Amino acid sequence: MNEDPKMSALKFVVFLGTTREGRLGERVATFIMNQIKQRGHKADLFDPAVVGLPLLVKPLHFYKDKSEAPEILRDMNQKIIESDGVIVVSAEYNHSIPPALSNLLDHFAGSSFAWKPSGIVCYSPGQYGGVRSAMQLRAMLGELGCISISNLFAIPKVHERIDESGKLTGSQEFTLKCADSFFQQLEWWANAAKHQRDVVSASSSK
Amino acid sequence: MNEDPKMSALKFVVFLGTTREGRLGERVATFIMNQIKQRGHKADLFDPAVVGLPLLVKPLHFYKDKSEAPEILRDMNQKIIESDGVIVVSAEYNHSIPPALSNLLDHFAGSSFAWKPSGIVCYSPGQYGGVRSAMQLRAMLGELGCISISNLFAIPKVHERIDESGKLTGSQEFTLKCADSFFQQLEWWANAAKHQRDVVSASSSK
Amino acid sequence: MNEDPKMSALKFVVFLGTTREGRLGERVATFIMNQIKQRGHKADLFDPAVVGLPLLVKPLHFYKDKSEAPEILRDMNQKIIESDGVIVVSAEYNHSIPPALSNLLDHFAGSSFAWKPSGIVCYSPGQYGGVRSAMQLRAMLGELGCISISNLFAIPKVHERIDESGKLTGSQEFTLKCADSFFQQLEWWANAAKHQRDVVSASSSK
Amino acid sequence: MNEDPKMSALKFVVFLGTTREGRLGERVATFIMNQIKQRGHKADLFDPAVVGLPLLVKPLHFYKDKSEAPEILRDMNQKIIESDGVIVVSAEYNHSIPPALSNLLDHFAGSSFAWKPSGIVCYSPGQYGGVRSAMQLRAMLGELGCISISNLFAIPKVHERIDESGKLTGSQEFTLKCADSFFQQLEWWANAAKHQRDVVSASSSK
Numbered sequence: 094m095n096e097d098p099k100m101s102a103l104k105f106v107v108f109l110g111t112t113r114e115g116r117l118g119e120r121v122a123t124f125i126m127n128q129i130k131q132r133g134h135k136a137d138l139f140d141p142a143v144v145g146l147p148l149l150v151k152p153l154h155f156y157k158d159k160s161e162a163p164e165i166l167r168d169m170n171q172k173i174i175e176s177d178g179v180i181v182v183s184a185e186y187n188h189s190i191p192p193a194l195s196n197l198l199d200h201f202a203g204s205s206f207a208w209k210p211s212g213i214v215c216y217s218p219g220q221y222g223g224v225r226s227a228m229q230l231r232a233m234l235g236e237l238g239c240i241s242i243s244n245l246f247a248i249p250k251v252h253e254r255i256d257e258s259g260k261l262t263g264s265q266e267f268t269l270k271c272a273d274s275f276f277q278q279l280e281w282w283a284n285a286a287k288h289q290r291d292v293v294s295a296s297s298s299k
Numbered sequence: 300m301n302e303d304p305k306m307s308a309l310k311f312v313v314f315l316g317t318t319r320e321g322r323l324g325e326r327v328a329t330f331i332m333n334q335i336k337q338r339g340h341k342a343d344l345f346d347p348a349v350v351g352l353p354l355l356v357k358p359l360h361f362y363k364d365k366s367e368a369p370e371i372l373r374d375m376n377q378k379i380i381e382s383d384g385v386i387v388v389s390a391e392y393n394h395s396i397p398p399a400l401s402n403l404l405d406h407f408a409g410s411s412f413a414w415k416p417s418g419i420v421c422y423s424p425g426q427y428g429g430v431r432s433a434m435q436l437r438a439m440l441g442e443l444g445c446i447s448i449s450n451l452f453a454i455p456k457v458h459e460r461i462d463e464s465g466k467l468t469g470s471q472e473f474t475l476k477c478a479d480s481f482f483q484q485l486e487w488w489a490n491a492a493k494h495q496r497d498v499v500s501a502s503s504s505k
Numbered sequence: 506m507n508e509d510p511k512m513s514a515l516k517f518v519v520f521l522g523t524t525r526e527g528r529l530g531e532r533v534a535t536f537i538m539n540q541i542k543q544r545g546h547k548a549d550l551f552d553p554a555v556v557g558l559p560l561l562v563k564p565l566h567f568y569k570d571k572s573e574a575p576e577i578l579r580d581m582n583q584k585i586i587e588s589d590g591v592i593v594v595s596a597e598y599n600h601s602i603p604p605a606l607s608n609l610l611d612h613f614a615g616s617s618f619a620w621k622p623s624g625i626v627c628y629s630p631g632q633y634g635g636v637r638s639a640m641q642l643r644a645m646l647g648e649l650g651c652i653s654i655s656n657l658f659a660i661p662k663v664h665e666r667i668d669e670s671g672k673l674t675g676s677q678e679f680t681l682k683c684a685d686s687f688f689q690q691l692e693w694w695a696n697a698a699k700h701q702r703d704v705v706s707a708s709s710s711k
Numbered sequence: 712m713n714e715d716p717k718m719s720a721l722k723f724v725v726f727l728g729t730t731r732e733g734r735l736g737e738r739v740a741t742f743i744m745n746q747i748k749q750r751g752h753k754a755d756l757f758d759p760a761v762v763g764l765p766l767l768v769k770p771l772h773f774y775k776d777k778s779e780a781p782e783i784l785r786d787m788n789q790k791i792i793e794s795d796g797v798i799v800v801s802a803e804y805n806h807s808i809p810p811a812l813s814n815l816l817d818h819f820a821g822s823s824f825a826w827k828p829s830g831i832v833c834y835s836p837g838q839y840g841g842v843r844s845a846m847q848l849r850a851m852l853g854e855l856g857c858i859s860i861s862n863l864f865a866i867p868k869v870h871e872r873i874d875e876s877g878k879l880t881g882s883q884e885f886t887l888k889c890a891d892s893f894f895q896q897l898e899w900w901a902n903a904a905k906h907q908r909d910v911v912s913a914s915s916s917k
Binding site: 409413414416434437438441442443444446447448449487488490491492494495498499 | 615619620622640643644647648649650652653654655693694696697698700701704705
């Protein structure tokens, strides 16, 4: 085991939650991906606008023969399974989860997400930072098996705080402090779960 | 005014909430549409599998020139505006709103839904009838302006209670009683709101 | 009917949601009560610190013989029944409904609240104004039968915006505009429901 | 470390969520306490009817001098801090968290609950088992820092499944299977978090 438990390199999957023209989520996702790299971790970004899945017709776990499923689904599923934690970058649409985010998540079985923590990053151009959407995400991520950490990384007035390239603008200190608290907590739970998965796996293979 | 306030013919829009292969929502929507007709009302059914909208790229109210928006969006919007009430027929995916439903609703401005009641019909093949999804829908419909009536029409083990043609199977009494309570309450609020819209409209046109 | 439908004098019941030492809810409730009077309406304020009910042991509707119930419960119940609308003034405790508020509401049957609209006023000393608590209140008020209007009157940094006597401090324009929007919508639905109650009542007494 | 990671003896705190006359929660709590003992763990039960706290006037963390706080609060706080996991036994009142439960939880700081998992046991005399209340509890427990595991132990028609002494009645197999799944998952996360607390503690004391 690494001597500093916070420093183990971890693998995350990051779900971007919007496909809307002019969406602000892209810049938030870029900022998050950069933070992950700076902390020595790795991450795959799942962008529904790039993945290009239609509204849910057939989730991966509904294919009896998985080889008949679209390759993109099987690839994503493998990355989710191999990850140490899940991050969702979510807007708030009508006080609720954006459909592009729930649609992406609904394509996979809970067993792919299980035994991992998740972190909720929410944002809005307004003053409430998408925290209502975050409450619904606690329910959804809980059911999927990747239980959401306490810390919510909420970013109100996101367009004034992160530019299109994912760089912080204006007063950066507060956002960086929030990001650090969020990642410290996520790393803590990701390491806890990773160790426990290893222990159980070693125990069951004896 | 009609002598029996419950008997005014009303116009509803019904949102079907799923596009999944083998979805059970279709039979529920058919049952609801039949109930509406039997009660002397009219309704338009919006089926996301038929409407064929992609994951939200541009909601109708984001078009500066509405004539550039897809015709289907403008047609649906007109029907929403002219309706006396909104009904959503919702599954529950991972304890949350199915993306096909939120995606459809998110395409329209709150002003199209405003000053109307809504009714939540939820269902599941399991024992909880989708009531967790219904709680999230209260938040979403509330924000949209069509506030959801108290009565939830929840249908657990839906595949045992409604067949593919939308007909009730087995013991029908309970489901019919639930449907009647639901519609009585929805009609009450729809009539209340309709009258108030008329009063305000008459008052402001003086 | 009054010529201006917005001007009918209405009766509200206002539930204050906290009993905590140093609570900020009192000033919000005072502000709301003053607004109600200024708009020509009447209201009863239910303050859990004054009402003095214990944690729920026996709700009013659990008494077979209502005359054995505490007088305060019977009085409050009568006022709820006679009101045209319900207003809750809610803090947010751990992202949830304050127990003093749910405890007060849980003492009464849904039938006392039925066929009325409700309005949610939420506040916090922080930046999110208690909107997460408001989402839970939509579920609770919906079940009680007094369905919550779309408009949420959320007051972030409440201690900087309303003083201990219930007067607005600093820039008052924004808070007054929010209050006006909130009350206009609540009055609209209260009038709608009041008229419908009258129609149904007249119809059934024929 | 124990050879079988599931077998470490753990300490839990169990919050009973109701004070109502004739409450069904007591039998559920007794059943849960017995299960905990049978699995080789220890637990303290916090019963709001016994604890006797009033509606929230002053949470423990609001006392500058903790020695001035009621002894019961300090005792409970110590047990929460020393526990490996939190279990809430919750009814559902008006689709929401019972006030006796939120009132108890609100008396303590999030720091007392932090870095632990929690498990939600919900029940109802009806068919939905209190799952709507559970959704609100995910939000509350998440904010408190004891993040709720995926598995919900929901018990519909509880009066037919557990008798007053906490013993299972009728067909016991299903309830026992649900309990076992619930506890296996809770133990997994409790062990994961316990190990991580130890690692971080050892690391920081070097």
